[in-house]
Amino acid sequence: MSLEAKLTLVLVLSLAALAGAAGALLELGLGPWLALQVALLGALVLGLVLGRFVTSRLNKGLDALGTGLLNFKDNDFSVSLTHQGKDELANLARLYNEAALKLRAERAHIYQRELMLDTVLQSSPTALLLADQQQRLLYANPAARQLLAEGKGITGQTLDQLLAQLPQALADAMTAPQDGLFSLATAPEPEIWHLSRNNFQLNGQRHQLFLFKQLTRELSRAEVSTWKKVIRVISHELNNSLAPIASMAHSGRQLVNRPDPALLGQVFDTISERADHLNRFLQGYVRFARLPQPNCQPVHWQELLERLQGGGEFR
Template sequence: MFKQFSIEGRIAAISLLAVIVGVSIPVILLRFDIDTHLAWSGGLLLAMPTVLLLLRLVTGPLNHTLTALESGLLNFRDGDFSISLATKRSDQLGQLTQLYNEVGEILRRERAHIYQRELLLDTVIQSSPQSLLLVDQGDHIIYANSSSRHLLNNGKPIQGLTLERLLPSCPQELAEAIEKGEDGLFSYSDGDNPQTLHIGNSTFVLNAQRHRLIVIREMTRELTRAEVQVWKKVIRLISHELNNSLAPISSMAHSGKMLIQQPGKAEALEKVFDIIAERCQHLTEFTQGYARFAKLPAPSCETVQWQQLIDRLAPLHQFTLRGELPSRPGHFDPVQVEQALLNLFKNAAEAGSDAEHTELRISADARGQELMVRDRGCGMSEKVLQQALLPFYSTKPQGVGLGLALCREIVDAHGGHIQLHNRPGGGLQISLWLPW
């Protein structure tokens, strides 16, 4: 009877019925000459069950609907959006139930959409050739893709492990690079195959906790492909440089021949020969640079006293020696290592680092010896850092791109590895590690 009314209308109707019943019963009893006080008392006693029965008829379905809504909202809080409510009512509670169902449907669709996107993202990440590790602030690995499992743990699961437990099973050079937490390029030997990797680190806050994302990019194949392109570029560059030198030499030779036939042209003839000599010197230096790189001999390793190495380097370039020299002598090719260090000192100076901030630090342990050059120059961008070891790659207008490439060749020939990364506060740090 009350279904066509709103909830407020039903409560008002019940109140009106209660008043009517409460007044009608005493009036009826008074007609039978019953005492007035007794009539009103009996009327009230008879009216109360009637009112309670009417209230139960109205509030019973209301309580049932509210209980269902409460249960559904608790499911929402727990992340369960699968429950819908029956909508047989046409009042405000029916509209509220319908709205609840619509919200539940929207949330279900959103969850399904998010799940599909997460599945797609996970598929892309798992098939990525780059190794990705997500580490929480307790150094626990909470996510790792397939490439990282094969690189760091021979394909075995690593999710849930700590870095402290995982790194001992990795190559020593790779473990040290990850532990340092710095971006950089480094190489190591995997049997007879030298490997070059780039490691990148980024930090962010997730669920009020600091997380670290480690991205390891395998650069060996890219370097090999890039080197093929570089060699083609070198051929064009050498051809261009030869033409630039041979053309003026030929022209000057012809001019000199003409001047010889004219008396009193000795001064002009001298200038012609000076230009020819200058171009020949430039061409000689140009070709010698490429020859040194292309014909690097096998290292002739010998015992080297560290102080003697420092004494040979000091007159050739200014730098600052940091720390104490190892007590154990070094063992390497002194000529090649000296050349590598001079190249690094030269690069530091060209990057804007003065002698005070161009530092050389030498250390040694049971595994090998490390020569570290640090500067306060302009450093390298991420793109340049990834290609810095390529031969003939240079960002300098007059550079030929042989300095770091020659250092890499020297270190690889010794069976060691090279690492590059930018320093906090500016500058570059380059480590040459050589085994005994």
């Protein structure tokens, strides 16, 4: 029975008690006004008793619901409410329990995702460093702590305090306006790192994320692959030149016993041509190996374009 029906029943019973008591008092010989007053007082007492009985359960249920909502406010979703019957209070308790169950499941799912993300970040070889809008360090995974502070904690420091403790190459890379590569002098060979930074908004504040990725192994593998390609090209060119030379040498040895000036001339010309080709090929690699290191310096764009104009047409 709904709460409205219960209150209506209390009112009906009170009015019925009022009418019955007034009739009984009139039959006992009391005056109309006195009988009406006594009957009204009795009906009021009866209504209060019945109303108290009806609303006591409502008050207990509302108190329990208020306590549960306070637990929600404190992020405690473990409390459930008992409910009996099919009135509005039971429906509220049922809805509260469903909401608490859903919130518990969502929080468990979020916790599992955060745990998985934290595991990935903790075991990632990429160093991650997070700074807030005030340049205060909020997070650093183990790879970042090892790279920047030899494994020590750096959370809570400012970025300027951290930069003052870093090698110059690393500090210059972190203060540079763009992403790029930098080298750290370590034993037995220098390490090559790539630094990228991302800016994003979190809780209305600007945050900066630094990502350090070691490229030494990748560059070593790329260098080995390049050397393999170079060796294959050199081997191919050597075979193309040495095979005709070996064949012509064998032919020349046969012509020693039966001299033929014309054939000997062809043999020597072929050997000379292949030797010249091999020499040009090797000299090209020598010139490439002797290329100077790039030298960064200011360049006047107009003069540069004018010099390049001779090599091709610009549109």
